[in-house]
Amino acid sequence: MAEELLIPVNADRKAVYNALFPQIKALIADESDLIANLSNITAALKEAFGFFWVGFYLVKEGQLVLGPFQGPIACTRIPFHKGVCGASYTRKETIVVPDVEAFPGHIACSSASKSEIVLPVFHRNGTVAMVLDVDSDELDDFSAADSEGLEQIIKLIERKL
Secondary structure, X not given: OOOOOXXXXXXXXXXXXXXXXXXXXXXXXXXXXXXXXXXXXXXXXXXXXXXOEEEEEEEEOOEEEEEEEEOOOOOOEXXXXXXXHHHHHHHOOOEEEXXXXXXXXXXXXXXXXXXXXXXXXXXXXXXXXXXXXXXXXXXXXXXXXXXXXXXXXXXXXXXHO
């Protein structure tokens, strides 16, 4: 098992995702436990990019419930119709929010969060199993490189569901 990630220095985000993807793939390849895999994925993303907050909200009991994460304490439960996470769940699509203050119904788990990207993770039957939520303490911090890179990582998780 690897004890550290090999992340290129002074590289753009696309290059970092390209370097990180095979390492995450190898990290979760032989592990069947979902929580262990989600935990390592959040740790890898936090380490590689220094995101303010990165974590998963799992579909449980008719709502999104906090799962493995890295960063400050977070909202524990989010209704399907609330915030960026609820919107991603409901719309079944990736949502990039350049300024969380401008997003109607944004849930402020931390006032330090300024921008956000949320991606749904699907079961094989097409229902949403969870969402990946990534927050930045900088405005407009997420781009197409993040959407593409994180969607590739999501595909790894979906194969294991």
